[in-house]
Amino acid sequence: MPDIVPSQPRGRDHRAPDVLRPGAWVPMRQYPEDEEVDFAIVGTGAGGGTLAAKLAEYGFSVVAFDAGPWFRPLEEFASDELEQEKLIWTDNRIVDGANPVELGHNNSGKAVGGSTVHFMMVSLRFRPEWFKSRSQLGYAVDWPVDWREMWRYYDEVEDALKISGPVNYPWGPPRRRYPYRAHEVNAAGLVLAQGCEKLGIKWSPTPLATISAPRGLSPPCVYRGFCGFGCSTNAKQSALVVWIPRALRAGAEIRDLAMVGRIETNRYGRVTGVHYQREREWRFQKARNVVVAGYAIESPRLLLNSANAQFPDGLANSNGVVGKYFLVQSNDAVWGVMDKEIRWYKGPPSMAVTEHWNYTDDGKDFFGGYAYMSQGPLAIEWARSLASVRGLWGKALKDAMSQYIYQAGLKICGEVLPREANRVELADQKDEYGLPIAKVTFSYCENDQKLRHHAVREMRRAMEAVNAKDIWDSESTAHLGGTCRMGDDPGTSVVNADGRSWEVPNLWVCDGSLMPTVGGVNPSLTIQAMSCRIADRIKAMAARGELNAPAALRSRTAHAVGAEI
Amino acid sequence: MSDRVRFPGYSTLAKRNTSSWNEATRLVVDKRLYQPPARCFFTEDEWPILLAICDRIIPQEGSDRVPIANFVDQKMAENLGDGYQQADQPSMQEMWRRGLRAINQEAKLRFGETFADLPGGRQDDVLHMVQRGDVRAPAWKEIPPEEFFKGRLLHDVVTFYYAHPRGWDEMGFGGPASPRGYVRMGFDRYDPWDAVPAGQDR
Numbered sequence: 108m109p110d111i112v113p114s115q116p117r118g119r120d121h122r123a124p125d126v127l128r129p130g131a132w133v134p135m136r137q138y139p140e141d142e143e144v145d146f147a148i149v150g151t152g153a154g155g156g157t158l159a160a161k162l163a164e165y166g167f168s169v170v171a172f173d174a175g176p177w178f179r180p181l182e183e184f185a186s187d188e189l190e191q192e193k194l195i196w197t198d199n200r201i202v203d204g205a206n207p208v209e210l211g212h213n214n215s216g217k218a219v220g221g222s223t224v225h226f227m228m229v230s231l232r233f234r235p236e237w238f239k240s241r242s243q244l245g246y247a248v249d250w251p252v253d254w255r256e257m258w259r260y261y262d263e264v265e266d267a268l269k270i271s272g273p274v275n276y277p278w279g280p281p282r283r284r285y286p287y288r289a290h291e292v293n294a295a296g297l298v299l300a301q302g303c304e305k306l307g308i309k310w311s312p313t314p315l316a317t318i319s320a321p322r323g324l325s326p327p328c329v330y331r332g333f334c335g336f337g338c339s340t341n342a343k344q345s346a347l348v349v350w351i352p353r354a355l356r357a358g359a360e361i362r363d364l365a366m367v368g369r370i371e372t373n374r375y376g377r378v379t380g381v382h383y384q385r386e387r388e389w390r391f392q393k394a395r396n397v398v399v400a401g402y403a404i405e406s407p408r409l410l411l412n413s414a415n416a417q418f419p420d421g422l423a424n425s426n427g428v429v430g431k432y433f434l435v436q437s438n439d440a441v442w443g444v445m446d447k448e449i450r451w452y453k454g455p456p457s458m459a460v461t462e463h464w465n466y467t468d469d470g471k472d473f474f475g476g477y478a479y480m481s482q483g484p485l486a487i488e489w490a491r492s493l494a495s496v497r498g499l500w501g502k503a504l505k506d507a508m509s510q511y512i513y514q515a516g517l518k519i520c521g522e523v524l525p526r527e528a529n530r531v532e533l534a535d536q537k538d539e540y541g542l543p544i545a546k547v548t549f550s551y552c553e554n555d556q557k558l559r560h561h562a563v564r565e566m567r568r569a570m571e572a573v574n575a576k577d578i579w580d581s582e583s584t585a586h587l588g589g590t591c592r593m594g595d596d597p598g599t600s601v602v603n604a605d606g607r608s609w610e611v612p613n614l615w616v617c618d619g620s621l622m623p624t625v626g627g628v629n630p631s632l633t634i635q636a637m638s639c640r641i642a643d644r645i646k647a648m649a650a651r652g653e654l655n656a657p658a659a660l661r662s663r664t665a666h667a668v669g670a671e672i
Numbered sequence: 673m674s675d676r677v678r679f680p681g682y683s684t685l686a687k688r689n690t691s692s693w694n695e696a697t698r699l700v701v702d703k704r705l706y707q708p709p710a711r712c713f714f715t716e717d718e719w720p721i722l723l724a725i726c727d728r729i730i731p732q733e734g735s736d737r738v739p740i741a742n743f744v745d746q747k748m749a750e751n752l753g754d755g756y757q758q759a760d761q762p763s764m765q766e767m768w769r770r771g772l773r774a775i776n777q778e779a780k781l782r783f784g785e786t787f788a789d790l791p792g793g794r795q796d797d798v799l800h801m802v803q804r805g806d807v808r809a810p811a812w813k814e815i816p817p818e819e820f821f822k823g824r825l826l827h828d829v830v831t832f833y834y835a836h837p838r839g840w841d842e843m844g845f846g847g848p849a850s851p852r853g854y855v856r857m858g859f860d861r862y863d864p865w866d867a868v869p870a871g872q873d874r
Contacts, residue, residue: 111696111700182695182696183696184696184850185694185696185697185699185700185701185848186692186693186694186697186847186848186849186850187697187700187701187835187848188835189700189831189835190696190700192752195755196755197752197753197754197755198753198755199753199755199756199757200755200756201756201757201758201759202756202759203760207756207758207759209756210754210755210756211754211755211756215755291857292857293857293858294857294858294860294861297858297859328853329849329850329851329853329854330853330854330855330857331849331850331853331854332846332849333849333850339694339850339851340851447859448859448862448869449859450846450854450857450861450866452845452846452849453846453853453857454854454857485845486834486835486839486840486843486845487830487834489834489843490830490831490833490834490839491826491827491830491831494822494826494827494830495822495823495826495827498803498822500728500729500730500799500826500830501728501729501730501731501796504729504730504830505676505730505731505842506675506676508834508839508842508843509676509677509678509843509844510677511843511844511845512843512869513677546759547756
């Protein structure tokens with residue numbers, strides 16, 4: 108019987124799984140632990156996976172670590188909601204606050220490729236003004252980055268992932284067409300389209316990171332609908348199938364099932380490498396630079412768990428900002444029954460979107476914005492919603508479940524404002540590695556609540572406009588951000604515009620936790636664009652001799668992989 | 673809520689040997705169907721309470737039932753958590769243990785019998801009380817009844833029924849879909865391997 112949850116590391120013996128070919132391997136360069144690599148990257152998702160590929164392609168020596176396994180999607184991804192929970196970070200964490208966050212499926216991943224392995228592939232750009240929301244829109248805080256610079260990197264990522272989207276996207280500054288054509292919108296998406304048209308607002312096929320035409324060894328999307336549980340055909344352009352193979356080809360090493368527990372520092376206050384556990388043994392990798400890319404809970408947790416005599420409050424935390432300003436996005440939804448068959452289990456879950464309330468400020472009694480999208484929950488997720496939100500069980504639950512193929516729904520990705528009181532800190536409990544676990548405290552503020560109420564009211568109007576019956580709403584949250592925020596002021600941020608920590612110059616952050624605000628769109632495209640930008644900044648700084656213990660930029664040929672396979 | 677929609681003759685399992693199921697899916701679902709886990713977490717005293725609860729939350733007819741309680745037991749035995757724990761609440765395992773004890777205590781206090789010995793209608797009454805937080809048994813001092821009912825009891829029981837092909841068939845869900853997905857995506861469209869509701873002459 109094949110093992111479909113790897114219990115042993117696969118990235119070793121100078122080879123790595125070829126995720127695009129069953130049973131095959133690709134060569135992987137490896138680095139000795141006692142040799143300083145240019146960059147040790149902790150995490151291989153949208154932040155770390157992207158950065159590993161870019162830095163390796165620029166000639167740096169890179170070792171990237173992931174606590175999760177290295178899956179082979181073609182052989183190991185079942186069409187099964189329960190089995191695929193293996194992709195989620197389910198190590199225990201304490202949640203607190205007035206609105207404790209449900210951690211798991213909506214906001215974590217534990218696999219090479221991180222949460223992009225099971226993300227819904229929605230690939231939207233920030234509204235330009237959000238990069239200066241304090242100066243231009245009057246709320247929250249500015250990013251230390253200009254949108255025009257980010258636009259170039261959005262272009263780069265959309266091309267790297269061959270985003271499938273419309274010829275003309277209705278919002279934002281003029282842009283070129285998406286690399287691949289838009290997918291046919293499923294009935295669930297057409298409900299959104301009809302609703303928006305009745306209300307007189309724009310809608311669009313959602314730009315998605317699943318391909319609409321063949322690309323290399325990836326076939327076009329077959330609309331199997333299990334996107335949130337891992338793509339078993341490799342149509343999804345996740346970090347696992349895009350950035351990680353690029354990183355390997357450029358000479359990076361990826362260590363799977365390798366949990367980094369602590370970052371080491373020397374007496375000069377510089378980081379020297381990472382302590383990590385692999386195969387039940389604590390090991391140490393020397394590095395000239397360390398990049399934290401474990402997302403907005405694990406990244407601050409690692410910095411806090413790395414406290415020592417010289418850095419008693421954790422690394423990069425003398426101003427106390429690490430773990431603060433924790434962000435989520437509100438994920439409220441409105442559901443209803445249509446008189447036509449919808450069968451929302453077909454196709455990616457969110458095939459249509461409206462960003463109307465991201466780009467319209469009129470008529471709002473709150474700051475920030477939200478997009479709303481069509482939905483497609485599968486059996487277990489839908490049953491849990493009916494049970495937990497509507498309180499249905501017994502015959503009532505079975506009757507409601509029998510309406511499944513007529514069901515439609517809309518759900519927001521809503522902006523939440525950064526507040527210091529929302530935070531990640533260390534709990535007293537320890538995990539299997541003996542490391543203190545994270546405690547995550549979150550409460551909505553009044554502005555967040557006003558946004559949610561507005562969104563639910565608008566989505567109800569849209570559902571009523573298409574004659575949906577039996578309309579009800581539910582609440583949830585998705586995505587994370589904010590806990591290692593970037594900024595211009597060393598007093599109020601953890602890292603600068605380059606993702607470089609103010610306090611420890613060879614310590615970097617490159618994931619969603621450096622986002623000081625989250626806007627009203629899914630963050631993965633922005634995280635990847637920022638990673639490409641940080642890679643370019645690092646390359647430029649290295650060329651100018653501005654890196655701590657600068658590594659000479661090597662020629663790419665020097666990294667030709669000569670492993671014996 | 674309108675009448676229940678039925679899908680006569682529809683079976684996700686009938687697609688097992690088609691291109692709708694890949695080998696990984698067959699492995700996982702076969703195991704769920706043919707090797708249900710034996711009880712090893714809940715005690716002999718707790719077990720009949722859990723069995724009775726599962727029967728009320730998900731009514732099943734006939735003798736060939738989805739062994740929901742066994743899957744709940746396995747989840748507790750393996751301590752496969754959800755990834756988070758409320759600051760003021762006990763662990764997942766403790767929630768179940770204390771919850772079962774409290775439900776049984778509530779049944780005895782209100783109706784003078786253990787939960788498992790009550791008739792179905794009375795069991796429903798007890799469960800509704802717990803769901804509403806309208807409880808009197810002292811054991812509820814240890815856990816919040818509404819949160820236990822919604823976040824633990826319903827969550828787990830419902831999950832394991834709708835992880836089973838029988839749950840998929842009843843709701844008209846397509847079930848496993850890989851490498852073959854779907855082709856017809858618009859309003860009122862269905863593929864030949866989709867469920868068709870009764871009474872539709874097509």
